[in-house]
Amino acid sequence: MRGIVGFLAPKLLRALVAVWLVTTVVFVVMRLSGDPVPLLLPPDAPTSEMERVRRDLGLDRPLPVQYATFVGNALRGDFGRSIHFREPAWSVVVRYLPATLELGLTSFGLALLVAVPIGMLSAIKRNSPIDQAAMGVALVGQSAPTFFLGIFFILTLSLGLGWFPTSGRGDWRNLVLPALTLGAFSMASIARLTRSAVLDVLRQDFVRTARAKGLPELAVVMKHTLKNAALPVVTITGLQFGTLLGGAVVTETVFAWPGIGRLAIQSIYNRDYPIVQCTVFLSAILFIVLNFAIDLLYGVLDPRVRPR
Amino acid sequence: MASSIPVSVPADLGAAEAPALRGGAGARRTRRLVIAGGGFVVALALMAIAAPWLAPHDPLRQSLRARLAPPTMQASDGKAYVLGTDHLGRDVLSRIIFGARVSLTVGFAAVLVGGIIGAGLGILAGYRGGFADSVVMTVADAQLAFPFILLAIGIIGVLGPSFPTLVMVIGLSGWVGYARVLRSQVLVLRSREFVDAIHALGGSAGRVILRHIVPNVLSSLVVVATLELARSIVLEATLSFLGLGIQPPTPSWGVMVQEGREYLDSAWWISTFPGLILMVTSLAVSRTGDWLRDLLDPTLRGE
């Protein structure tokens, strides 16, 4: 029991710190820009409404009280009313969330499905043309800026070959290019990591022993690598959520995908700050929850952490 | 207290398999690669500096008659546009050349800002230890994997896009690497081994620091700075693409890709060329950083 708690506690702490960090930055930035009330209300709002918001935010109180009020509101999901949509910011953001989740999960699934086998193949056929090509593409995938990758795919696969639509959300065809774009970095990272992990395993003694026994290479690899490479892959997977979430903003903008990333950007143009705040906060929470889940999963997998 | 991965996961996913030892064939090859990569950065910087003389046209000059011209030696206004023109008839090549200025200026400035903040916090963490150290390192960890672009949006969305805000935000997104380097060095300086070493080697702490510590720190910082430069350039382009960074009509590669979006089906060159050079730059600079790391400080791997 000690093992798990000792393992999870720092993770939880890190997660909470991240939430606090995000909340504080948002708070500070809002105050930095002057009086936040005009930012949060439509311009034709009556003065009574302005006074109410002022009181709700505690703007007439000292700064620490304001901060506490802000955090309290945030944890309750109260970010005020969207100026553009004229309904609570939270309900708007939650409405756009499923699209982002759909895109994120698909990208991630695609990345895993493609990257792991390719990584393994590259490791087994190390230094072959396949390996070189795969790792070359992975390199490009990791350094290419997401937005340009998206544009590039639109140019070649959509406008050029006409295989896929250029934008929007619809049937599975609309999902392919955005998922490819968003998943590219993860795909590349996971492929390279899998290759390294498998190579590591292949070098180990028990593999040589198995080979000496005459067992087929593939069986050896499959049985042992999967077990031993699982851990690092899971770890790197956790790190990918950050990339996916951040990349979603760009990918959704490029493909006009109606998710919270695009919502955030459009809300900035619309000067709809309640939505901007809410989106940033919700994304942070989402990221932290997902990461925590991964940490938990990791704890389950890593024999050192599990209770005996 | 780095990332809590007990298994030896090679965080550097780009290394050649055999680590480059100081000296030997691996190191020689890596040295050549570093020179090549570094040469690219220098060439880019030179191009940026010499932009007014290199660029065939004024990057801001419009020529409506020659708008949306494909790469040509003779457009409707009689002039040559090697990479074509955009929707206002501005020369794509000239804008790319001047765009290098923007990318490198923002990139280097952000690296500087991040470096100063990071070094400061790292020294603080290493020197004070205890609570300060825990705080700094926890914040560092929290920030590391978090998609900084979300925070960037939140900040720039409220404060409005401007050059100082942009540099600040990008700089802030990358302080962690420097902090770690400085922190470890400070810890070394405070360690008993170091104190013993001074006695053993004889002479003042000052000389030891100068001859051993400083070069070590510098080389680590150079590696971090190079990788950060690559990341900053891409982040600036991304923010500019989203409309949160450099504002048109100033040519930034990210802005140019954005401007060309509407014309992907009719004038693909407007988005493609700046995007390609961005990709090449990002690749070259980040690889140089990787090779530098192999060459100078393999201990930075797995961190």
Added chain:
Amino acid sequence: MSQLTRRDLLKSAATAGAAAALAPALGGSAAAQTTQKRELITAQSGDISKLDPHFSTSSNDIRISFNIYDNLTSRHPDGKLHPGLATEWKLTAPTTWTFKLRSGVKFHNGDPFSSADAKFSIERTYDPNAKTMVATALATIDRIETPDAGTLVIHTKKPDPLLPARLAFYGGQIVPKKYLESAGNDGFNAKPAGTGPVKLVSWTKDDKLVLAANDSYWGGKPDFDQWTMRPIPETAPRIAALLKGEVDIIVQLPADQGERVAGNATTRVVGALYAGLYVLAVNSKRPPLDNPLVKQALSLAIDREAIVKELWRGRGIVPSQPIAKGDNHWDPSLPPLPYKPGAARDLLKKAGYKNEEIFIETTVGYLSNDKQMSEAIQGMWKDAGVNAKVEVIEYSVRAQKNREKSFKGVFWSDPTSTLGDPDGMMWRLLGPGGPQDYWRHPRWDELGNAARFSVDEKFRAQAYKEMSTIFFEHFPWIPIIQPYEDYGLQKYVDFAPNPNQQFEVRKFNLKFKRA
């Protein structure tokens, strides 16, 4: 070759109000496409902001509001005034118009239409407490009487021959008195009720607006059961939707893309010379825009020919005056606004211009080519030595600034000539108390007022001529182009565009070609 054919067609269809249907590039293989569909799907570049017709005159809104509501009189695409909720009207005294109202008409909520509603609607527009956006549209009215449910008597302050025309446009939409009074403005905006050919079903902001046909419409049920309007702000997806057949009609087709739509087998382009102008309206209260010399310089520094030729592919004319071609009293002797960058630079020096920033606040796609024109003009102004900056703002932000009159410099506007007369355009918008009241000039105001109430067309012509002259000195607007506004249609749609941006879906104007 097809380019030439189109251009020739344009030249011959130069009268304002004439719809110029462009022949498809491949020599019109006229196997007329047909359909059985009963749903109309349209796309425009922005969502609506209000369903209450008196609170917005934006083209995104009026395309819908003129179909939810009826006016007493109705301007059809042919340019003529037709009966609406009024069946006949007569000038019964020098300052009195009498309208006979249509009987048996019901609002969408079931309330019967009567003269009380008409009186209420009209008075609401200029009621200072209501604070509508159309306060000056019907400001010539003095008082209204309702001798019986089917008759409306309107007394104007001075003789107003244009009153029936005024009632056909903004501000003249008729709303139900009883319902609005009980629901209040917000309630009414959320659940509107008019007498028009369509009624609101649902509105999902930035996604779609769904309207159902009014089966018992007095003008006959429209040729569809349901109308869905999708706001698609970006041009490429909007056109793609048309080309793929997902949408029946798209609005704001940029000239750049016209050939693609015309050349496509299933679609075609129709356009009309806009009964109005695209201008950069000036917030003349902000220095240095309060200096007439600066504004004159700004106008001289713009190469409008290049803009029309390159950004609009020739689909438009360079304006010569603040009156739209096709309106009464348009003066054919005035030359197009000139391009003299040298003179502009001199004027700036004379004006004492000290390199202050001049902002162009533009939306993207609210007016066709707005952003592109802004950038082109910024380049031209920079060449003339002006410290010009382009700022992109979202449509809703623009609407906000419009209401508060808080623009930073110049901004795009597409003043519509609502009466076929300068009174309905420059006077309506720039006059005192109007929506673009940023600049006043006593002589100009005097002339505008006098011309409004005069029945002597010779006097009016003189007055407007003098107003134009004053205009060229002060430029409260910087006119840029009088464009052809193009629409993209599926070939099975029969639809005539209205030069005043109304989007007419009543069955006399919009039909599906059925087998």
